[in-house]
Every structure is written in C-alpha cells, then in structure tokens.
Amino acid sequence: xxxxxxxxxxxxxxxxxxxxxxxxxxxxxxxxxxxxxxxxxxxxxxxxxxxxxxxxxxxxxxxxxxxxxxxxxxxxxxxxxxxxxxxxxxxxxxxxxx
Numbered sequence: 001x002x003x004x005x006x007x008x009x010x011x012x013x014x015x016x017x018x019x020x021x022x023x024x025x026x027x028x029x030x031x032x033x034x035x036x037x038x039x040x041x042x043x044x045x046x047x048x049x050x051x052x053x054x055x056x057x058x059x060x061x062x063x064x065x066x067x068x069x070x071x072x073x074x075x076x077x078x079x080x081x082x083x084x085x086x087x088x089x090x091x092x093x094x095x096x097x098x
Contacts, residue, residue, distance in 0.1 A: 009080040013073060016085055025085050026069025032062045032092050047095045058095055064088035 036043050036058065044050050047058075067074075068085040 006077045009077050013080060016068070017071060017073065021085070022069055022071050025065040025089070028089060028092050029062050029065035029069050032058065032065070032096050035096055036062075043096065054095070057091055061088040061091040061095070065092065 040050075047054050050058075064083045064085060065088050067083050068088075074080050074083060
C-alpha cells in the first residue's frame with residue numbers, strides 16, 4: 001500500500017512541479033504573508049478572527065506554498081500528502097482572496 005501511494009504521489013507531484021505552478025505557489029505565499037503582516041486586523045476581520053482553526057491553517061497554507069514555491073520535493077508519502085499544494089491554494093483563496 002505504501003509503495004502504491006508513493007507511486008501515485010510521485011506521478012501527481014511530477015505534474016505539479018512545472019514552472020507556472022511553482023511561481024503561482026510562491027506568489028500566493030508572498031500575498032498571504034504580506035497581507036497578514038501589512039494589516040493583520042483587516043485579515044482577521046475578513047476571515048472571522050484568528051482562532052484555533054484559522055490561525056494554524058493560514059500558517060500551514062503559507063508554509064506549504066513556500067515549500068512548493070521553492071521547488072522542494074518531499075520524498076516520504078506522508079509529507080507529500082501533508083504539504084500538498086492544491087489544498088493550500090484552496091485555503092489561501094478561501095481566506096485571503098475571496
């Protein structure tokens with residue numbers, strides 16, 4: 001099972017490491033971190049306040065986008081699943097941009 005998961009994530013991650021996706025992740029990370037650093041009060045109002053779910057989720061999404069934006073490829077299947085960029089993209093779009 002682990003080898004099958006590793007094989008599937010390797011194929012999926014190979015598709016996600018095109019230059020456009022990597023730059024997109026880096027841009028989202030910069031926008032997310034910049035908006036929180038520039039005006040944290042308005043970001044907190046927009047997402048309903050920083051609580052036990054929103055705060056760590058926003059940090060995780062930003063870190064995941066930085067990891068992907070720096071073109072770092074995790075080898076272990078659990079890290080590939082934990083730092084899966086489309087999950088972070090969806091969270092950042094949901095919190096910050098919309």
